[in-house]
Every structure is written in structure tokens, then in C-alpha cells.
Amino acid sequence: MFDKHKGNLDGAAPQDDSKRILRQPSIKDIARLARVSHPTVSRALQNSPLVNAKTAERIRKIAKESGYRASAVARGLVTRRTRTIGLVVTTVSDPFTSEVVTGIEQTANDHGYCVFLADSNADPDREKKIVQSFAEQRVDGIIVTSSRVGALYLPLLSEMMVPIVLVNDQHPGAFVHSVMICNREGTRAVAEHLVGLGHRRIAYIGDQFGYQSDTERFAGYREALDAEKIPVHPELVVRGNGKPEAAMRAMDQLLALSDPPTAVCCYNDMTALGAMRSIRIHGLRIPEDISIAGFDDLFVASYTDPPLTTVRQPMRRMGQLATENLIKLMSGQKSVVKIKIKAELIVRESTAMARKSKHQIAKR
Amino acid sequence: MFDKHKGNLDGAAPQDDSKRILRQPSIKDIARLARVSHPTVSRALQNSPLVNAKTAERIRKIAKESGYRASAVARGLVTRRTRTIGLVVTTVSDPFTSEVVTGIEQTANDHGYCVFLADSNADPDREKKIVQSFAEQRVDGIIVTSSRVGALYLPLLSEMMVPIVLVNDQHPGAFVHSVMICNREGTRAVAEHLVGLGHRRIAYIGDQFGYQSDTERFAGYREALDAEKIPVHPELVVRGNGKPEAAMRAMDQLLALSDPPTAVCCYNDMTALGAMRSIRIHGLRIPEDISIAGFDDLFVASYTDPPLTTVRQPMRRMGQLATENLIKLMSGQKSVVKIKIKAELIVRESTAMARKSKHQIAKR
DNA sequence: TTGTAGGCGTTATCAT
DNA sequence: ATGATAACGCCTACAA
DSSP, X not given: OOOOOXXXXXXXXXXXXXXXXXXXXXXXXXXXXXXXXXXXXXXXXXXXXXXXXXXXXXXXXHHHHTTOOOOHHHHHHHHXXXXXXXXXXXXXXXXXXXXXXXXXXXXXXHTTOEEEEEEOTTOHXXXXXXXXXXXXXXXXXXXXESOSSGGGHHHHHHHHTOOEEEESOSSOOTTOEEEXXXXXXXXXXXXXXXXXXXXXXXXXXXXXXXXXXXXXXXXXXXXXXXXXXXXXXXXXXXXXXXXXXXXXXXXXXXXXXXXXXXXXXXXXXXXXXXHXXXXXHTTOOTTTTOEEEOSBOOGGGGTXXXXXXXXXXXXXXXXXXXXXXXXXXXXXXXXXXXXXXXOEEEOOSSOOOOOOOTTOOOOO | OOOOOOGGGOTTOOOOGGGOSSSOOOHHHHHHHHTSOHHXXXXXXXXXXXXXXXXXXXXXXXXXXXXOOOOHHHHHHHHSOOOEEEEEESOTTSHHHHHHHHHHHHHHHHTTOEXXXXXXXXXXXXXXXXXXXXXXTTOSEEEEESOSSGGGHHHHHHHXXXXXXXXXXXXXXXXXXEEEEOHHHHHHHHHHHHHHTTOOSEEEEEOSTTOHHHHHHHHHHHXXXXXXXXXXXXXXXXXXXXXXXXXXXXXXXXXXXXXXXXXXXXXXXXXHHHHHHHHHHXXXXXXXXXXXXXXXXXGGGGTSSSOOBEEEOOHHHHXXXXXXHHXXXXXXXXXXXXXXXXXXXXXXXXXXXXXXXXXXXXXX
8 A cells, every 4th residue: 555645743844833933952042041151051062171060061961951953054154164075976876986985974974074975977067066066065175086177176176275185086187186096007917917817819998088097007908918018909999988888889899809809808897797798698608718807896896707807996995095185184284195005906707717719829 | 332343444354465365255355346235245146136237247257256155154054044965874885875875966966955975884873973963064954765763763853853854764654754665566576577487486585684675575575475375485585684795695595405496586686696696606507597586776787697687776766756855845845755666677587487396386 | 226234153252 | 160242154134
């Protein structure tokens, strides 16, 4: 039975009838109840030693009983600090992002900060609007993940006079504080791993053009091949958009080649997911027919079939570092401008020895 | 005599070059630059018709040039509305949650609200703390996803006098506004689908005890079996915790049975992910040896191997509905108390006809 | 059409 | 140890 009925008793939200005093108690209300002045209440609630222990106790009791909650709004107005952080992400529903957000939120909370979350949908205009709305909220600091604006923030921010930290900045500039992974080293490790397994035709499925992380990861791939004097075949370098759907099409392309790759480096795990699906649809086996590797180590990488070889990115930790860094900045301390995190290769079962191929020239 | 030493001494902004910059411009700064009073600025910026079109234009120009941003905190103090929503989730990094969050954030933003995000880590105490911190922030409304506190909010909230909407409330109470999926119908559809495929030994891997959604989904499972007079074997009902890891162990249990199930209904897709992994590790095939179905239709359900049969939950839409509902409530309108969303069975490739089994008694 | 005079709920700065 | 009183930046009467 579907009960879409509203309760006829206004049990939950009785704020319509008469205009009764629907106001949370203010510090003055408490002062009146406690028969002291409101600054005394303020002091008592902040555990100031400047107030008599007994009265302080009494005040706190009264405050508690009447459900008093100091208004952060009023406090923010006078102290000029809101203890608030603005967080802008491209999409919360991306598993990578949501892990970073978790790290940020928890760290912020531990330090007594509230966080405003806003989703830019990867739209630079929207991203700017959000930052402006954060300016109005008078946030004490801002964190941006996977920004496509990156260095372009500088002017806006000097105007806002609010510190900012970027996570996985996609458009790096010199003086921007940021936390990022060693992309090049990460993908290089993957590619070396693949080469070590005897692969020679190794493809790369990238992200869209213009992303710093993609550029760096591709550089790592290229380095590994160069080191072994394996040519980088242009037809083995294709692009997706960081999501499975596009990766499927990219992989389809690769499999349509007359001499398809025996291994694939993917820009990230989401890309790998799509690639694996495509491979399966083509009736090939992983890793027997083709090896595949991702980047990020999302939780799902442990549950693909077979589990995915990838590069671990400590996402929560990165969020934590960004936040701690921001907090330092907000309290006026200087801080490290670029934090680079080491990437860790995680070998699972989606990569294996290359099968003998007509093109293969044994070398080592 | 009220000498408030206003006039030229009005120190609001000592524009001397030496110590400016420390502050974002205030409405008074703009007023001075535009040679009008600050209420005029206020009106101009709100496009009030009460101000001369020309001067309004001039004021807006000046405001823009000086990068003026009205302080939401000051405004909130006087209007007693912050245009802010508090959102508490159990974990942002859960894919289900992050989809709901996306829906909420976008809708809120479209309506001019900022959202505070807080992660309770599924800890009821923390959940309460968060709500209190939201009270201090004077949020205009609150949304809670997968609350474990549920109806227990009522007292706290009537004290806060802030409307609240729950998404997938796990502890429903009569007068709590909430948005939820038809859990029972959803799992019933899955189970019927399985029965229709000839399965008779159908297992259920649930969540922890005490979750409303689990209880309802299990009820749906039971209904489907009852309808076909298939007994519900206790050994076929096991529990995980909604995450893959625990689901693996649960599935291991099931596979250790002397007569293991030929199909499994999982509480959610994350559970299914773990179950599939376990099945693979045991060397069995999906769906040839065993069929498996999830619930939620996370993006990953399309990329498992094989793609997962599941029940679609329109997560973003649910977030959107919750938010729209909350906005109504915040503006004092009455609104639907319980919104129930229809669940949709999505048949993919993880479910197939039951294989002949010694125990099988053809029936249909 | 514009300006003046509060006041929102705090904290900060003085007194006492 | 406590109390007046003044900001903080904005909005909203009400006055001009």
C-alpha cells in the first residue's frame, strides 16, 4: 500500500499556524535566564577562565537545557572567520572524486570546519560561479579537485584573498598550491611491468586532450617503451574520456586493428572497466589474450574479473593532505606549494605474460 | 546627544593606501564610491525598481569593478535565512550515496542554495553531532541519506525548527518526510524473475540486521517464493553488510552448502560484486552455474562480467525529489510526507535458466 | 527616488 | 569576575 498521505497532525513541522515565537534562543535569552549579561554567557560557553566557575556551570546548564546553539552566522560576522571550507568538484558521483571528498570532509570536520560542497559538472563557467558563491559565503578556504581552470584561479583568488588548494590540478601553474600524484612514474611503472611480461604491442587509452594528468601518464607510458626501444605506434594510442562508455569504443578501435595490442595501459580504472567490457564482447580473454591495466585503484579494481592491475592513488590521503595544507594556509602559515604523492603499482590478475605472436621478436 | 561619530570619521574604510586590502569591500565601500547611501546600493544590487535606473546601473558597474560580493553571513543574520542546506550522509564514497548527493547538490544549486556536506561514517553519535553543527550554521533545511537515526530526529528537529527530509530512511517513523524506493516490490520482481527462470534454490544475501531496506527487500524475496510455494530455507539466507568484502564471505558460506543455491538475490550491487568474486574464485560460472542479481543499478552493474541483473533505483532523481520537497517545506508549504519511488527490474546477463538439478522438480 | 536609523546575534573592548 | 557598549555587514522600515 502506497501511502502518499500527509500527516494531518502537523507533527513534524508546525511552522504555519499563528506567528508564534519560532526562533532559536539567542545568547541574550540565556543571559536573561541566568541573570547575567550576555558577554558573560559568551565567556562561559567558551570556557573562558574569566568567569566564575560556579556561574559558568550554571550558565552552561541553562544553555543546554534550552537547546541553545550559538549562531555561527553571527559569530562569523564579527570574527570574520566562518570556519568553513568550500569544496568544488567536477562530479561527486565519480568514484575517484568521492574518495577524495571523503578524505577532505573528515579532515575538515576533525579540525572543526564545515564544508560546502559544489559540483561543477566539469563546466568551467559553473566552476567560476561556484567560487563566487563561496566568496559570498565568506569561506575561509577553498579546495578544488581536478580543476580545469587551475592556474586561472589566481586572479580571482587574490581578489578574494582566500587560500586555495587544488587536488590533481589539470592546468598547473607555478604558484598554485596543489596535491597531486606522480602520474608519469605511475604509468611508467605499469608500462614497464607490461614490457617485463614480454609485451611489445602495448596500447594506451587516454583521456581527452588537454588534461595534465593524461599528458603525464602518457609521458610515463612513452618513457617505458622508449627505454626498451619499443616504438610508440600512433595507432595504439587512442582516447576516451575517463569513463567506461567511451573506453569501450576506444577499445573497439584497438581490436579492429590488423595487429591488435597484447596489452593496454588505461588512463584510469573507469577506462579499464570499459575496455575490459569491450574485450569480453569480442570474445577475448583477459589476461590470456590481452593484458589490461588501470590507474587509481578504485575499490572496484579488486572486484573486476579478473581483478585489475593498476596504480594505487591514495585518494583519501590526498584529500586529507590538501585539507591540512589548506588549514595551515588559512591560519597564515606558509606551506608547501606542490605536494607530490608517490604512486604504487598494484599487480593483480589482469596482466600476464604475452603470448607468442608472429610479430614477436624475442629479445631478452 | 547621540554622537555616534559618524560623518567623515566613519572609519568603516580608511581608504589610505597603507592599510587597505585586508578586507573585501563592503556595501558601504561601494556606497562611498558611488556617492550614494548604502541602502541604495543594496536596492540597486537587488534590482529593486525603487532606485533610479541610471544610478542603479552605475552602482552595479562600480560593484562589479571592485569585485564586491555581498556577504551571505551578514545577510543571513538579518534575514534569518541562510539559503543553505545541510546534507548528512553515511559515506560519500559509497556509489549509491554519491549519486544521490549529485542529485541533491544540483537541485539545491539550481534553486540558489548552498549545501553543507557531512559524513557520519554511519555512526549515530556523529550523526547527531553533525545535525547540531548544522543547527549552529543555521541551515534552512536538512537532508539525511540512509539515516540510522531516522524517526529519532523528531525531537531534535522540532527543537531546531528546521525541516528535514530523509532519503532511504532506515528507521521510519510516521511523520518524517522521506523519499524511498519500493524495496519490497523491487526484490520481489527479482525473485520472481529468478523463479521464472526455473530456479528453486534461491539464496538471499542481506545487509546487517535492523535496516529497514534490508527487511523490506527480504520481505519481497519471501513473497515471491511464497507465491510459488517454494520454501524459504534458512540456510539460504545469509548476511553481509552491503559491501563486497563481507558479501564474499557470505557467498563462500552459501557455496559450502551440500546443496548450494542456483541463484542469489543480493541486497545491493556492492553485495553482488563480492558474491560474484567469490563464485569466480570457486571456479564456477555466472550465469551458467549460478545466477546472481543485485539492487541499485550502480554504473558498475553495466560493467561487471557478465553485466548484472539488478533493480534500478533512480538515485539522482531521488536526490532531486528530496531536495525539491525540502525546498517546499522550507518555504512553509505543506508537502507529501512519504514519497515512494517505483523500482524497475533491469535484466542483464548475470541471470539465466536454472540448470537441471537433482533437486529440481519441474513445476511451472 | 533616496537617506537615516535601527537591529539581526555574536565577540571584543573597554570599564567597573 | 562581570557588565555596558560598540562593532561586524547587511536589510528594512520609515522619513525626507
